[in-house]
Amino acid sequence: MKNQALYNYILGIADNSLILGQRLGELCGHGPNLETDIALTNIALDLFGQTRSYYQYAARIIGEGKTEDDVAMLRLERDYKNVLLVEQPNTHFGYVIARQFLFDVFHLQLMTELQHSEDETLAAIAKKGVKEVSYHKRFSGDWLKRLGDGTEESRLKMQEAIDHFWPYTAELFDITESDNEMIAEGIGVNVALLKENYYTEVSEVLEEATISIPDNPYFKKGGKQGIHSEHMGFLLTELQYMQRTYPNMSW
Amino acid sequence: MKKEWPLWEVFVRSKNGLEHRHFGSLHAADAEMALENARDVYTRRNEGVSIWVVESKYITASNPEDNGELFEPAQDKVYRHPTFYNLPDEVKHM
Numbered sequence: 001m002k003n004q005a006l007y008n009y010i011l012g013i014a015d016n017s018l019i020l021g022q023r024l025g026e027l028c029g030h031g032p033n034l035e036t037d038i039a040l041t042n043i044a045l046d047l048f049g050q051t052r053s054y055y056q057y058a059a060r061i062i063g064e065g066k067t068e069d070d071v072a073m074l075r076l077e078r079d080y081k082n083v084l085l086v087e088q089p090n091t092h093f094g095y096v097i098a099r100q101f102l103f104d105v106f107h108l109q110l111m112t113e114l115q116h117s118e119d120e121t122l123a124a125i126a127k128k129g130v131k132e133v134s135y136h137k138r139f140s141g142d143w144l145k146r147l148g149d150g151t152e153e154s155r156l157k158m159q160e161a162i163d164h165f166w167p168y169t170a171e172l173f174d175i176t177e178s179d180n181e182m183i184a185e186g187i188g189v190n191v192a193l194l195k196e197n198y199y200t201e202v203s204e205v206l207e208e209a210t211i212s213i214p215d216n217p218y219f220k221k222g223g224k225q226g227i228h229s230e231h232m233g234f235l236l237t238e239l240q241y242m243q244r245t246y247p248n249m250s251w
Numbered sequence: 252m253k254k255e256w257p258l259w260e261v262f263v264r265s266k267n268g269l270e271h272r273h274f275g276s277l278h279a280a281d282a283e284m285a286l287e288n289a290r291d292v293y294t295r296r297n298e299g300v301s302i303w304v305v306e307s308k309y310i311t312a313s314n315p316e317d318n319g320e321l322f323e324p325a326q327d328k329v330y331r332h333p334t335f336y337n338l339p340d341e342v343k344h345m
Contacts, residue, residue: 033256033278034277034278034292035277035278035279035288035291035292036288038291038292038295039287039288039291042291042295135290138287139287142283142284142287146280146284
């Protein structure tokens with residue numbers, strides 16, 4: 001492959017959208033009510049739309065007649081580069097909102113910066129993504145505040161969900177090898193520089209939501225290197241089932 | 252849900268220059284949520300440029316039983332329509 005680092009860099013961004021979209025897709029028909037169900041499915045579709053653009057680009061880089069479906073559906077678990085945060089199960093609505101919000105704040109920062117990439121395709125995808133992700137953050141942030149600053153029970157559940165996902169946030173800002181190469185070429189975003197603003201912004205919203213900011217100093221990581229949690233295999237089994245059972249099927 | 256959220260009516264302006272039209276209704280806890288829900292439920296296929304929401308309880312509706320006295324008297328008064336003018340062909344959209 002001509003440009004392995006660019007390929008890996010694209011997957012590092014795209015896989016987050018694919019896997020989080022798959023998690024949200026599981027809620028289709030199972031949302032807490034009709035309106036929220038549609039909202040979550042809309043977000044999933046936004047994420048899949050972004051994923052397609054990234055994977056089409058990635059497939060062009062591989063060449064050899066590969067398509068977006070090969071990239072999305074036919075990789076092994078170790079070849080997915082998404083962070084651990086996005087593969088975690090839905091558990092309950094508070095978890096869905098906490099995971100979404102903690103990702104959305106980062107995602108919007110990343111898209112905002114990526115608009116200035118030297119790579120025109122990535123810059124164009126990011127430009128479209130910024131508007132979508134802004135809405136995702138508005139949705140998840142509003143719900144976080146509603147539930148946090150709601151009843152005593154909703155606050156406890158929201159706090160539990162934030163505590164649960166907090167250890168997964170630091171990985172968002174880890175720099176990989178392909179990150180380094182792409183940053184040097186002016187293509188990639190230096191996510192380490194986003195960290196301070198991220199925690200400032202997240203803390204402000206948590207405060208408004210009357211949720212205490214966890215002070216857990218232990219963070220979990222590995223997804224960016226392809227070392228995933230026990231949930232990932234089950235998620236991929238469902239995601240890949242059709243393509244593996246009926247190779248090359250389409251509709 | 253034990254406690255249902257109140258019902259809201261949704262009005263969407265499809266294009267600049269057109270009026271807001273009633274699109275349907277939905278449930279939401281307050282106005283802000285009603286707007287976001289309306290965005291997700293009614294404008295996901297690019298239907299709108301502006302949304303109004305109003306809680307359904309603030310709409311006063313006419314009683315169907317009164318239809319006789321409210322609407323029937325107008326039925327035989329065709330002269331209230333401006334259909335007795337000869338319009339030049341050049342005038343469109345009348």
